[in-house]
Amino acid sequence: MQRIQNLIQAVKAPDHGLAEAAQARLDNLTKPLGALGRLEELAKRLCILRGGLQLAQPRPAAAVFAADHGVALAGSSLYPREVTAQMVYNFLNGGAGINVLCRQVGATVQVVDVGVDHDFPEMPGLIQAKVARGSANLLEEPAMTREQTLEAMAAGAKVAGDLIKAGHDLLIPGEMGIGNTTPSAALAAAFLGLPAREVTGRGTGLDDEGLARKIGMVERALQKHQPDMSDPLGVLAALGGLEIAAIAGYALAAAANRVPVLMDGLISAAGCLCATRICPGVKAWLIAGHASVEAGQKAILADLGARPLVDLELRLGEGSGAALAVNIIQAAVAIYNEMATFESAGVTGH
Amino acid sequence: MQRIQNLIQAVKAPDHGLAEAAQARLDNLTKPLGALGRLEELAKRLCILRGGLQLAQPRPAAAVFAADHGVALAGSSLYPREVTAQMVYNFLNGGAGINVLCRQVGATVQVVDVGVDHDFPEMPGLIQAKVARGSANLLEEPAMTREQTLEAMAAGAKVAGDLIKAGHDLLIPGEMGIGNTTPSAALAAAFLGLPAREVTGRGTGLDDEGLARKIGMVERALQKHQPDMSDPLGVLAALGGLEIAAIAGYALAAAANRVPVLMDGLISAAGCLCATRICPGVKAWLIAGHASVEAGQKAILADLGARPLVDLELRLGEGSGAALAVNIIQAAVAIYNEMATFESAGVTGH
Numbered sequence: 239m240q241r242i243q244n245l246i247q248a249v250k251a252p253d254h255g256l257a258e259a260a261q262a263r264l265d266n267l268t269k270p271l272g273a274l275g276r277l278e279e280l281a282k283r284l285c286i287l288r289g290g291l292q293l294a295q296p297r298p299a300a301a302v303f304a305a306d307h308g309v310a311l312a313g314s315s316l317y318p319r320e321v322t323a324q325m326v327y328n329f330l331n332g333g334a335g336i337n338v339l340c341r342q343v344g345a346t347v348q349v350v351d352v353g354v355d356h357d358f359p360e361m362p363g364l365i366q367a368k369v370a371r372g373s374a375n376l377l378e379e380p381a382m383t384r385e386q387t388l389e390a391m392a393a394g395a396k397v398a399g400d401l402i403k404a405g406h407d408l409l410i411p412g413e414m415g416i417g418n419t420t421p422s423a424a425l426a427a428a429f430l431g432l433p434a435r436e437v438t439g440r441g442t443g444l445d446d447e448g449l450a451r452k453i454g455m456v457e458r459a460l461q462k463h464q465p466d467m468s469d470p471l472g473v474l475a476a477l478g479g480l481e482i483a484a485i486a487g488y489a490l491a492a493a494a495n496r497v498p499v500l501m502d503g504l505i506s507a508a509g510c511l512c513a514t515r516i517c518p519g520v521k522a523w524l525i526a527g528h529a530s531v532e533a534g535q536k537a538i539l540a541d542l543g544a545r546p547l548v549d550l551e552l553r554l555g556e557g558s559g560a561a562l563a564v565n566i567i568q569a570a571v572a573i574y575n576e577m578a579t580f581e582s583a584g585v586t587g588h
Numbered sequence: 589m590q591r592i593q594n595l596i597q598a599v600k601a602p603d604h605g606l607a608e609a610a611q612a613r614l615d616n617l618t619k620p621l622g623a624l625g626r627l628e629e630l631a632k633r634l635c636i637l638r639g640g641l642q643l644a645q646p647r648p649a650a651a652v653f654a655a656d657h658g659v660a661l662a663g664s665s666l667y668p669r670e671v672t673a674q675m676v677y678n679f680l681n682g683g684a685g686i687n688v689l690c691r692q693v694g695a696t697v698q699v700v701d702v703g704v705d706h707d708f709p710e711m712p713g714l715i716q717a718k719v720a721r722g723s724a725n726l727l728e729e730p731a732m733t734r735e736q737t738l739e740a741m742a743a744g745a746k747v748a749g750d751l752i753k754a755g756h757d758l759l760i761p762g763e764m765g766i767g768n769t770t771p772s773a774a775l776a777a778a779f780l781g782l783p784a785r786e787v788t789g790r791g792t793g794l795d796d797e798g799l800a801r802k803i804g805m806v807e808r809a810l811q812k813h814q815p816d817m818s819d820p821l822g823v824l825a826a827l828g829g830l831e832i833a834a835i836a837g838y839a840l841a842a843a844a845n846r847v848p849v850l851m852d853g854l855i856s857a858a859g860c861l862c863a864t865r866i867c868p869g870v871k872a873w874l875i876a877g878h879a880s881v882e883a884g885q886k887a888i889l890a891d892l893g894a895r896p897l898v899d900l901e902l903r904l905g906e907g908s909g910a911a912l913a914v915n916i917i918q919a920a921v922a923i924y925n926e927m928a929t930f931e932s933a934g935v936t937g938h
Contacts, residue, residue, distance in 0.1 A: 267685075268675070268678050268683060268684055268685075269684075269685055269904050270666070270667075270791075270792035270793050270903070270904070271793055272793070273685075273792065273793075273902065273903050273904040274685060274902060274904055274908075275881065275900050275901030275902045275903065276900040276901050276902075277900055277902070277912075316620070317620075317936065318936055320936060321935060321936050324933070324934060324935040324936060325618070325935060327933070327934070328618050328928055328933040328935055331928065331933065333618060333926075333927060333928025333932070333933050334618055334619075334927065334928065334933075335617075335618075335619055335623075335624060335923060335927060337926075338919075338922050338923050338926045338927055339919055339922070339923070341922070341926070342915075342918060342919055342922050441620075442620035442623065443620050443621055443622070443623075531625065547900070548898070548916075549899065550625050550626040550627060550897070550916070551625030551626050552623065552624055552625045552626075552627070553620070553623050553625065554619050554620070554623040554624055558624075562627075562915075562916070562919055565692075565912075565915035565916075565919075566898075566900070566912070566915075568692060569688075569689060569692055569912055569915075572688050572689070572691070572692050573685060573688050573689070576683075576687075576688045576691075577683060577684065577685060577688055578678055578681065578683025578684065582683070583674070583677070583678040583681065583683050583684075584674060584677070585671060585674040585675060585678055586667065586668055586670060586671050586674060
């Protein structure tokens with residue numbers, strides 16, 4: 239707990255005083271004022287977050303936190319539980335969507351076992367930080383104890399800290415866990431004060447009947463645990479999952495180190511939402527990667543005031559939509575650094 | 589005219605018979621069915637357009653067609669006419685937005701003078717194909733003669749043909765021409781049958797008064813020329829511009845060579861729209877790069893049934909939004925080629 243408390247203390251607001259100078263630089267580039275739209279906004283925001291007017295290309299890294307879920311045993315997902323572990327091997331072999339999309343943008347991929355119901359051998363790229371062999375079934379009891387929640391958060395925070403020490407300055411929270419859209423929807427409903435049906439989606443592809451059953455599960459979980467907004471850690475423990483808690487810790491540690499977090503889909507955003515409820519200062523460091531098909535993710539992004547960069551109807555998770563959005567950030571940095579000014583190009587300005 | 593007629597004859601429909609096999613391949617990749625959303629759609633469409641199930645990464649090229657406009661002398665734009673030529677030098681020096689964004693995705697940039705009111709020396713990267721020193725003022729007379737229109741189309745077609753011969757297989761139509769959103773809006777209004785106010789925007793940044801004046805210009809142009817939909821070449825001649833006609837020829841030649849065209853903003857889309865009115869078969873070969881701030885562009889894309897890949901509130905033109913979208917196409921191809929299958933990864937499937 240002390241480690242998490244220290245991180246909370248360390249989160250500071252970024253320096254908005256840089257906005258004007260960054261915009262002045264953008265306004266001198268050979269284009270009509272504001273013509274590069276959200277690329278300009280993004281370059282300006284990166285200056286603010288990085289605390290300077292020199293923008294280097296980001297060194298992005300994704301961490302894929304994997305865990306199993308008690309609720310999956312109650313039939314919340316189309317896929318069997320063993321797929322979580324199978325996909326961990328797929329990540330380690332470089333064959334999953336997140337691997338492909340990270341290669342495209344030069345991002346590294348770390349895989350972190352925080353709660354998979356499987357014993358992995360030591361493997362390159364795999365960080366072993368198992369807290370439990372999956373969370374408990376939130377329909378019957380809290381998904382995690384408070385101690386487990388803090389332990390998973392600390393594991394996520396350590397991964398972020400190590401990536402930052404290694405020079406990474408743009409962190410993607412990714413995840414894998416069969417059944418994990420159900421706890422994520424429950425967290426969104428609880429923290430946003432929305433009915434289950436507005437934040438619960440089809441996950442990997444439920445039909446209407448499966449969706450209705452899942453909405454019912456989220457409602458029962460909320461009713462059972464009566465989430466108390468004044469105790470966000472307790473809410474995360476009751477309704478969350480080990481990889482979601484790890485993402486919360488990862489985002490918290492990134493913010494504490496003044497490093498922006500590029501959010502992915504529903505589960506990734508739910509973990510970041512938890513971080514902002516535990517430490518509101520985290521919000522300023524969050525960038526929305528993409529708009530997921532899952533309504534719960536869109537609701538979370540709206541609450542966080544984070545506009546997604548890409549909307550391609552993805553619903554894969556893993557960090558994949560965020561990885562895709564790294565391209566946009568790279569383009570914004572390139573524009574900021576490489577375009578000629580009116581003066582240098584001899585173009586008549588505005 | 590014979591050259592243009594030959595191209596029209598050569599445009600064929602792509603082979604939709606490949607869709608099922610492409611989807612079957614996508615469905616075997618380690619992800620829930622359809623979870624990569626529009627990336628999957630795009631990979632499938634590329635298979636159809638390329639005519640095979642093997643997708644290589646595209647070799648993109650942008651051609652920036654530059655021309656001046658008589659209507660700019662009537663005060664349709666915020667910028668003086670000489671900026672067209674100044675920006676051509678900026679393109680050739682690599683300092684414009686299109687250069688930066690093309691470098692990011694490995695696309696080449698050709699600059700083509702089809703009608704700038706300036707004499708350029710021979711310079712690497714510049715193709716000299718001047719048809720006239722700018723179009724006439726469409727408020728008073730047809731912007732171009734039919735002969736000029738065909739000559740500009742042939743110039744654009746030659747550029748496309750040469751790029752394709754050099755191995756490029758994804759062509760971006762870019763443009764530069766102070767004043768060119770006005771003829772583009774007029775073409776959109778004419779071909780889509782929409783009132784001027786619905787397709788006319790602020791261009792490089794007009795205020796309310798400037799916008800009202802510009803809408804009035806588009807209305808007067810439509811009234812004066814009474815565009816006849818059965819004569820699309822005549823409509824393009826009356827309301828268009830030399831770079832817009834060149835883009836129409838470029839898109840036509842790409843389609844005739846079975847090469848997809850990645851459209852940019854309003855002017856680029858207007859040129860492609862003209863190509864589809866002259867040869868409806870071109871439509872199947874058009875991909876929408878991005879959604880521009882300009883309402884006229886969105887109206888054209890809707891008419892063409894082309895959903896933009898990126899929406900970042902850009903209004904720069906040059907080809908910049910299309911260049912940004914190349915990333916998305918590269919990601920779609922990478923996913924299609926590099927992801928593991930359920931079988932190869934040992935993951936339990938659906």
